Every structure is written in structure tokens, then in C-alpha cells.
Amino acid sequence: MHLKYESTLREPLVDGVKDYHQVTEDIIGPIEAKPGKLWYIGLIISISLLLFGAFSVFWEVYFGTGVWNLNKTVGWGWDITNFVWWVGIGHAGTLISAILLLFRQGWRTGVNRAAEAMTIFAVMCAGQFPIWHMGRVWMAFFVLPYPNTRGPLWVNFNSPLLWDVFAISTYFTVSLLFWYSGLLPDFATVRDRAKTKLRKLLYGIAAFGWTGSTKHWQRHESLSLVLAGLSTPLVLSVHTIVSFDFATSVIPGWHTTIFPPYFVAGAIFSGFAMVQTLLIITRKILGLEEYITIGHIDAMNRVIVLTGSIVGVAYLTELFMAWYSGVQYEFDAFYKFRAAGPMGWSYYIMMTCNVVSPQIFWFRKLRRNIMVTFIMSIIVNIGMWFERFVIICSSLYRDYLPSSWSYYRPSWPEVGFYLGTFGLFFTCYFFFAKYFPVIAVAEIKSILKTSGQNFKEKMVKHEEEDLEKFAHDQAHH
Amino acid sequence: MAVKKFVVGSFDDEAVLFPAVKKVRAAGYRIHDVYTPFPVHGLDHALGLRETSLHTAGFIYGITGTTTALSFMSWIFTTDWPLNIGGKPHFPLPAFIPITFELTVLFSAVGMVMTFMYLCQMAPFVKKHIFHPRQTDDLFVMAIELTEKTRAEEVKAFLDSVGAKEINEQTAETGWWLGRWDREDKLFSKPAEPVNA
Numbered sequence: 001m002h003l004k005y006e007s008t009l010r011e012p013l014v015d016g017v018k019d020y021h022q023v024t025e026d027i028i029g030p031i032e033a034k035p036g037k038l039w040y041i042g043l044i045i046s047i048s049l050l051l052f053g054a055f056s057v058f059w060e061v062y063f064g065t066g067v068w069n070l071n072k073t074v075g076w077g078w079d080i081t082n083f084v085w086w087v088g089i090g091h092a093g094t095l096i097s098a099i100l101l102l103f104r105q106g107w108r109t110g111v112n113r114a115a116e117a118m119t120i121f122a123v124m125c126a127g128q129f130p131i132w133h134m135g136r137v138w139m140a141f142f143v144l145p146y147p148n149t150r151g152p153l154w155v156n157f158n159s160p161l162l163w164d165v166f167a168i169s170t171y172f173t174v175s176l177l178f179w180y181s182g183l184l185p186d187f188a189t190v191r192d193r194a195k196t197k198l199r200k201l202l203y204g205i206a207a208f209g210w211t212g213s214t215k216h217w218q219r220h221e222s223l224s225l226v227l228a229g230l231s232t233p234l235v236l237s238v239h240t241i242v243s244f245d246f247a248t249s250v251i252p253g254w255h256t257t258i259f260p261p262y263f264v265a266g267a268i269f270s271g272f273a274m275v276q277t278l279l280i281i282t283r284k285i286l287g288l289e290e291y292i293t294i295g296h297i298d299a300m301n302r303v304i305v306l307t308g309s310i311v312g313v314a315y316l317t318e319l320f321m322a323w324y325s326g327v328q329y330e331f332d333a334f335y336k337f338r339a340a341g342p343m344g345w346s347y348y349i350m351m352t353c354n355v356v357s358p359q360i361f362w363f364r365k366l367r368r369n370i371m372v373t374f375i376m377s378i379i380v381n382i383g384m385w386f387e388r389f390v391i392i393c394s395s396l397y398r399d400y401l402p403s404s405w406s407y408y409r410p411s412w413p414e415v416g417f418y419l420g421t422f423g424l425f426f427t428c429y430f431f432f433a434k435y436f437p438v439i440a441v442a443e444i445k446s447i448l449k450t451s452g453q454n455f456k457e458k459m460v461k462h463e464e465e466d467l468e469k470f471a472h473d474q475a476h477h
Numbered sequence: 478m479a480v481k482k483f484v485v486g487s488f489d490d491e492a493v494l495f496p497a498v499k500k501v502r503a504a505g506y507r508i509h510d511v512y513t514p515f516p517v518h519g520l521d522h523a524l525g526l527r528e529t530s531l532h533t534a535g536f537i538y539g540i541t542g543t544t545t546a547l548s549f550m551s552w553i554f555t556t557d558w559p560l561n562i563g564g565k566p567h568f569p570l571p572a573f574i575p576i577t578f579e580l581t582v583l584f585s586a587v588g589m590v591m592t593f594m595y596l597c598q599m600a601p602f603v604k605k606h607i608f609h610p611r612q613t614d615d616l617f618v619m620a621i622e623l624t625e626k627t628r629a630e631e632v633k634a635f636l637d638s639v640g641a642k643e644i645n646e647q648t649a650e651t652g653w654w655l656g657r658w659d660r661e662d663k664l665f666s667k668p669a670e671p672v673n674a
């Protein structure tokens with residue numbers, strides 16, 4: 001039959017000697033085993049953080065947003081910083097699952113499931129901030145355009161903040177559907193090999209009665225492709241719209257047209273860093289080093305150095321335009337209040353973490369070093385948090401009226417709220433890592449015979465063959 | 478739906494499955510379905526299935542979203558409550574683009590997934606007959622329907638000759654029913670009458 005050939009110059013995507021059954025064993029196995037001590041410790045820490053976050057939010061709702069250290073000059077502080085940071089992190093998951101699917105990048109199969117899960121959890125965390133920032137949160141549904149008894153008085157469709165409501169909720173819904181439709185066949189795999197009654201029952205419900213019928217696979221492929229096609233412009237639109245929250249205002253430092261591409265690149269940059277952080281730990285603990293290989297880590301580090309450099313160019317463009325435009329307010333915002341002034345320290349943390357440090361990934365040796373990658377991924381996440389902090393707070397704290405100039409540092413409920421979203425994120429991720437197939441089993445099987453190590457080794461003899469003979473042997477079957 | 482009799486052959490390699498499908502179809506047997514653990518490209522064509530129209534449905538849902546968003550926002554801002562927002566026009570088309578785009582994507586995605594679920598008859602608590610528990614693991618399972626013209630023994634021998642590893646006879650419900658996966662459901666009192674008796 002047809003020869004599944006891929007050049008041996010390309011690294012294998014699945015290491016070791018594998019067949020289809022072994023793939024199932026390796027990936028579904030951890031679901032069936034008892035979780036280790038580390039899992040319980042991690043989960044307890046996450047739940048504690050979540051509870052502390054819930055308490056901080058309760059405090060804020062009970063006493064009002066006044067318990068946050070926002071003032072009339074700095075109206076957006078940690079809350080919106082965290083919102084933009086979390087949304088940005090989500091973007092890498094969609095990039096891997098959708099954009100790389102359209103570009104036919106085989107390596108996405110090893111990491112897409114976990115990355116998409118990360119997207120969903122990150123967007124859940126992000127959504128908390130604008131909602132609880134409303135203060136009178138019981139009126140949060142006022143953002144929805146529903147017929148009401150106040151006229152009906154509708155929402156303002158001209159407002160980027162309302163666009164955000166639509167963008168984030170659509171993004172969450174579509175990501176969830178995409179992720180879950182991909183999970184159905186894998187849940188069926190868990191169901192059909194389940195030994196315990198409870199597992200059969202629960203995975204039976206979750207798999208929706210999937211059988212693996214050829215017609216269903218055909219529709220499933222079509223669905224995945226179209227959802228990928230829809231998610232690609234969607235993910236670009238989401239951070240574009242988030243950047244409109246700033247770019248459509250008249251605040252010096254926000255009012256710039258490069259914001260949409262600059263934000264999208266930054267989002268992918270921070271998202272890939274978070275994927276690295278999570279997967280380096282996950283592959284180690286679940287023993288999935290043969291599926292999430294050094295090659296995968298290398299590929300993601302290349303994306304990090306690319307997007308990090310795009311972000312760097314954006315920073316420099318901002319500085320250049322602030323001077324070249326000849327607008328005094330722009331110049332002051334960038335050179336006097338951002339790169340200098342009381343908040344200048346945050347600008348340099350941002351520059352070092354986002355622009356300077358990722359440049360080490362031009363070296364192949366460092367890209368393929370797990371410890372270096374792990375440390376870098378944390379540095380990039382810190383840097384990207386500071387980018388949002390710099391954009392938001394250092395543009396606000398010195399406005400047009402010097403008498404209202406102020407400084408901003410967070411109060412404990414703001415910090416607690418942020419820690420709480422970490423709790424939410426990691427609680428979800430721990431449950432995901434234990435009860436869900438962390439790698440897309442069916443997708444790995446579909447690339448196994450082209451990109452698995454033991455199958456690639458069989459291709460060596462074909463590569464040494466004479467071209468004429470090879471064509472004769474393979475072409476007409 | 479219907480209780481039918483099948484001869485079921487399991488293959489462990491898609492390279493054996495393809496020629497087998499070809500030969501089984503050429504011999505005139507009716508393939509009920511082939512169950513695979515992952516999407517095997519070209520198998521739908523080998524089985525003679527037509528292309529799915531799911532993407533067309535997705536397009537229709539998408540333009541429904543576009544028109545819903547545009548007409549709703551225009552009606553609100555020009556007719557129902559024309560609000561003066563900083564002296565801006567009542568019909569600011571560029572400002573409508575983001576929400577219009579989001580609703581296009583939302584309608585299309587949700588609609589397609591619902592249609593997919595409906596066409597494949599999938600939902601929580603839906604149960605279907607699984608011909609082989611390893612059809613979601615590492616086996617490619619072909620179910621051949623027995624009609625009045627086919628004899629089970631003959632089909633079994635034929636499947637053996639085309640390379641099936643495991644061959645057996647099963648009586649099964651072809652449709653779905655509601656139930657729990659941890660329980661065996663008794664759907665019919667006795668095996669259906671062999672039609673070729």
C-alpha cells in the first residue's frame with residue numbers, strides 16, 4: 001500500500017518504539033493510575049489560593065471597589081493589567097490548535113490539547129477581572145443587549161468595552177467547543193478500556209456515544225478544519241479588540257495605531273511562555289517525554305524569540321513615534337513618565353524580560369535546554385505582566401493636570417484577587433492533567449506512521465535507494 | 478432503529494484495511510461501517526461515502542450571525558432609541574464591525590457543532606453498539622451486514638482471506654438509545670431471526 005514517507009532530516013515527533021496500542025497506554029495510563037503525592041500537594045496549594053482569591057473578591061464586593069488602591073488618576077490598575085495578561089496567555093492555545101493546523105504543522109499534535117485547555121482556563125481567569133471591577137457586580141448583566149424595562153435602554157455598540165464583552169465571550173465559547181469536540185474520540189478511548197464502573201459511567205457520558213464511525217470521522221475532520229478557520233481570525237480579533245480599549249482613547253501612551261498587531265504578538269509571546277512552563281512540568285510528571293519532545297520545546301522557543309522580537313520592535317517604534325510626532329504630551333508620556341519617573345523601574349523590567357532575554361534563543365543549544373527554557377518561560381511571563389502594567393499604569397499616573405499626579409501600588413485585595421486567579425487556573429489544570437487525555441491520542445495516532453521514530457527509521461533504506469527504482473516500486477500501487 | 482446481524486472483522490493495520498475494503502465492496506457485500514481509532518484519510522472515499530456538507534451549513538450559520546448583528550444594531554441605533562453619543566452618527570458602520578464579526582464566528586461555530594452532534598446522533602447518555610472495545614484503541618473494525626443473499630460462513634471466510642485478524646458474528650442494534658455505559662442494556666429478547674435461514 002501507500003508508503004508514508006517524511007524525510008528523515010525532520011526530527012521524529014514521537015520518540016521510542018511505538019504502535020497504536022502503546023500510544024493509548026502511554027497517554028491514557030496516567031488517567032487510570034492513582035495520582036502521586038505531588039499532585040495532591042499541588043492541588044491543595046491551588047485550592048488554597050483559590051479560596052484566598054474568593055475571600056479577596058468577597059472583601060471587595062462587600063466594602064466596594066474602594067478597598068482597591070485605585071484613585072481618580074489611576075482608574076485601571078492590577079485588575080485590568082491581570083485581565084489583559086490572562087487573555088494574552090490564552091492566545092497561544094488557539095495559535096497552536098488553529099493556526100498551526102491550517103499551516104499543517106505536525107508538531108502541534110503533541111501540545112495542542114494541553115495548550116487549548118490552558119486557553120480556556122486562562123480566559124476564565126481573565127473574565128473575572130472586568131466583572132468584579134464593576135463593583136456592583138449584581139448588575140453585571142447590564143452589559144448584555146437584552147430588552148429591558150428601562151426604555152429599553154440599550155448598550156453602547158460604539159464602545160470598545162462592549163466589543164470586549166462580545167469578543168471574550170465568543171472566544172471562550174468557540175475555544176471550548178473546539179477543545180471539547182477534539183476530546184470526544186479520546187474520551188471514547190478511555191471509556192472503552194475502562195475497568196471500573198464509575199469510569200465507564202463518567203467517560204461514557206463525556207464521550208457522547210462516540211463510536212469512531214468513518215462518516216463521523218469525516219464530519220469531525222470537516223468540523224475541526226472549519227473551527228480552525230474560524231478561530232484563526234477570532235484569536236487575532238480578540239487581542240485586537242482588547243488593544244482597542246486603549247487605542248481608541250485619547251490618553252498619551254495609549255492612543256497609537258500599532259496597538260493591535262503589537263498586542264497580538266505580545267499575547268502569543270506570553271502564551272507560548274506559559275505553555276512551556278506547564279508542559280515542561282507536565283511531561284516530566286506524567287512521563288510524556290517521548291510525545292512532548294525536545295523538538296517540540298525547540299519549535300516553541302523559536303516562536304518565542306520571533307514574537308519577542310516583534311514586541312521589541314513595537315517598543316522601539318513607540319519610542320520613535322513619541323519623539324518624531326512632535327507631540328509634547330506623547331514625548332513626556334514615554335520619555336519622562338514611562339522610561340523615567342517614579343514608575344521607570346517597571347519599564348526596565350519589561351524591556352529586559354521581553355526584549356533582551358529571549359534573544360538567547362537564537363542559539364540552538366539554549367533552545368533545546370529544558371532548564372534554560374523553563375527559567376526563560378517564567379521570565380517572559382513576568383516581563384509580559386509588566387508590559388501590561390507599564391502600558392496601563394505608567395500612562396495614567398501622570399495625566400494632563402499635574403495637581404492630580406499620583407502613584408499607585410496595589411492593596412491586599414488586589415494582590416489576593418490576582419493570586420486567586422492563579423488558584424483557579426491551576427486547580428482547573430490539575431484536574432485536567434489527572435482526568436483528561438493530556439495529549440490528543442487520536443491525532444498522535446494519525447501522525448505516528450509518518451513521524452514516529454521507529455517508523456522513520458524504516459525510511460532510511462528508502463532514502464539510500466536509487467530514485468528510479470524507488471519510483472518504480474512505489475508509484476503505481 | 479433496527480436490530481440486524483453482522484459479521485465483524487478487525488484489522489490491525491490500515492495498509493491491510495484499504496485493499497480489504499476494496500475487495501469486500503467488489504465482492505458485493507454491504508459494509509455497514511468501518512470503525513477506526515483515528516481519522517484514516519481516504520477511507521471515506523474507499524467506502525463510497527459522499528463529501529460532508531457540514532462546512533456549507535457553517536457558512537449559512539455564519540451569514541445568519543452577520544445579518545443578525547448588523548440589523549439588530551442598526552435598528553437599535555437608528556429606529557428604536559437613536560441615542561446621541563458625543564455627536565457621533567447614528568449609523569456608525571465601522572464601529573459595528575467588531576461585534577458583527579464576533580457574532581458571525583459565534584453563530585457559525587455553535588451552529589456547526591450542534592449540527593455535527595445532530596448528524597452523528599451524539600449527546601450525553603447516548604449509547605450505541607460497540608462492535609469491538611478496541612475500535613477506539615488500535616483496531617480497524619469492519620462490520621458487514623448480513624442480508625438474505627449472504628451467508629455468514631462465506632463472509633467470514635472472505636474476511637479471513639483479505640487479512641482480518643479477528644472475525645465474529647454479532648447481532649446488534651444499529652441506532653442509539655439512552656442509557657448508562659456502566660450497565661449492559663438488553664435491547665431485544667432474542668437474537669433476530671437469521672434472515673438467510
